Amino acid sequence: MSFVINNDRRMMINAQSKGQLHRGGTIMEYKFSEKVQTLKPSAIRELFKLMVGDGIVALSGGNPAKEAFPEKEIAEITQKILTENPIAALQYSISEGYTPLREQIAEYVKTNFNIGTEEDAVLITSGAQQANDMAVKIFCDEGDAIACDETIFIGSLSAIKANNVKLVGVKGDDSGMLPEQLEEAIATNPIKAVYLIPNFSNPTGLTMPLERRKAIYEVCKKHDIIIIEDNPYGELRFRGEHVPAFKSFDDAGIVCYSGSFSKVVAPGLRVGFMIANKKIIDRGTLLKQFTDVHTNILAQMIVYEYYKNYNIKKHIAEVSAFYAKKSEYMCKLIREKLPKEIKCIEPDGGMFVWCTDTSGKIDIDELVQKLVSEKKVAIISGDVFITNNSKSHSFRLNFTVPSMEQIEYGITSIGEVLNGLYAK
Ligand SMILES: Cc1ncc(COP(=O)(O)O)c(C=O)c1O
Known part of the structure; x- marks a missing residue:
């Protein structure tokens, strides 16, 4: 979520230019309410961190495509x-x-x-x-x-x-x-x-x-x-x-x-x-x-x-048709390029494809990390969405934001990294 980082930076820059970076006191030790303590900060950070970045192909987002805005x-x-x-x-x-x-x-x-x-x-x-x-x-x-x-x-x-x-x-x-x-x-x-x-x-x-x-x-x-x-x-x-x-x-x-x-x-x-x-x-x-x-x-x-x-029905029909093409392409590539152990749910609408490693052998965190470091591709581990503390064998892919070329590169990369992990 780069705008938060930017805002923080802007505040720091303003403070610096006014000579106010520290007032010299010791900042109190905050006793946060249980409500906010139980939130999953790492998960939220992970989500946004993986959405943006230099040259990152983000299949991790959940935003509408830029082409979908009137x-x-x-x-x-x-x-x-x-x-x-x-x-x-x-x-x-x-x-x-x-x-x-x-x-x-x-x-x-x-x-x-x-x-x-x-x-x-x-x-x-x-x-x-x-x-x-x-x-x-x-x-x-x-x-x-x-x-x-x-x-x-x-x-x-x-x-x-x-x-x-x-x-x-x-x-x-x-x-x-x-x-x-x-x-x-x-x-x-x-x-x-x-x-x-x-x-x-x-x-x-x-x-x-x-x-x-x-x-x-x-x-x-x-x-x-x-x-x-x-x-x-x-x-x-x-x-x-x-x-x-x-x-x-x-x-x-x-x-x-x-x-x-x-x-x-x-x-x-x-x-x-x-x-x-x-x-x-x-x-x-x-x-x-x-x-x-x-x-x-x-x-x-x-x-x-x-x-x-304006014609909202026409707008929705156009956006849906645009998303249909991307979803179909992503699912086709998944079938062609991912190992047979990976099963995906082909959606009838919306923005996401959910993939599950039916063998249960893959450490999804390792897959996520390797994809970012070796291929510059971001996906979201199923762990982020899980209600209990068990490990998920799934990951979520978004098809609305990436271009067709990015979808192709992203799915090909997932296939290569998964093949390497299965061969271990
Ligand atoms: C299932 C679901 N519910 C609610 C929301 C929040 O949507 P809104 O932007 O309308 O608050 C989202 C956003 O991604 C969502 O995926």
Whole structure:
């Protein structure tokens, strides 16, 4: 994450030029809260460290491709808003979010995905990240537990732990979490919620079929357990049929749905949303009032105007088609160039390919290190996403950021290093 390093440097340079590098005192020994102590700093550092660097071919990132940004349109919209309506865009606003955007989202998800009933409401959040964190805060006290897949998105893993909530990894198969395993986890842990990424999961790329969604839903409904449905990638499908969201058949009001504009418009805008029963949204609004008051209002207006005046469907279709080509190419190369022991999950959408060493012989940390030092290729070890402390036999590859040439070089390099490791 080079901008942090740059900011640190800039602060140092400013301090140096003003002669303030040290005040001469002894800096106190900080007693950090357990919440932040339990975070996995090395994992987060590793993630960002491997994303950038001179000449590094990064298959490690999780960003949208630079070609996927509607930057010209956003520039036009921003100019128009700041010319015609500057104070509304720069003034404090309401915590629920920009009303036209909330109405627009409600209509969009109802029309396209049958999400939302009269009992539900929309809360604008600072990305799906904040919606997920809020759902945890709304339903869990310290010591409670959340069930999730055995490997989960690091941002959610950290948010759950930072709330002093226990993570219970539940076994799954090719269709995702197993209902009987979830039952077992509920019987032995104080589980308040289940966290799921049902479409093109990060990190595994898996999509949960409808039948499995319904089975998991029934288990949760029976035990009064909330489902946090995290769906930032849902619209980036490039193969197969749409699978209805949990929220679309949520007759008991147990689903907190997290949506995002990060992957279809721009992540830097930090605009996402939660859709849930009005009583849940009321609690979320209270939380937002003292967390960050409201999501950046200019960014909310930009998203609203973009959906209103431009062709979002066309944009999403183009981005998905672009990602499809890259994903297919990466998977083809994996089949051709990686040893047969490596099995990958070919995704139907999203941004990631998950590879597993079925022999269990490869030390994935060694693979990661060798790739960086010998080939200048960065990948992410599965260890980063694991809910317990076991060693992962998997690694995650991103296909959205690297070019076709980089994908080819990256996968060829992984094949060469793996062949060397198997031959040891
Ligand atoms: C599964 C998942 N959930 C949530 C997020 C956070 O997205 P946002 O930018 O909307 O906060 C990400 C980002 O990569 C993600 O992969």
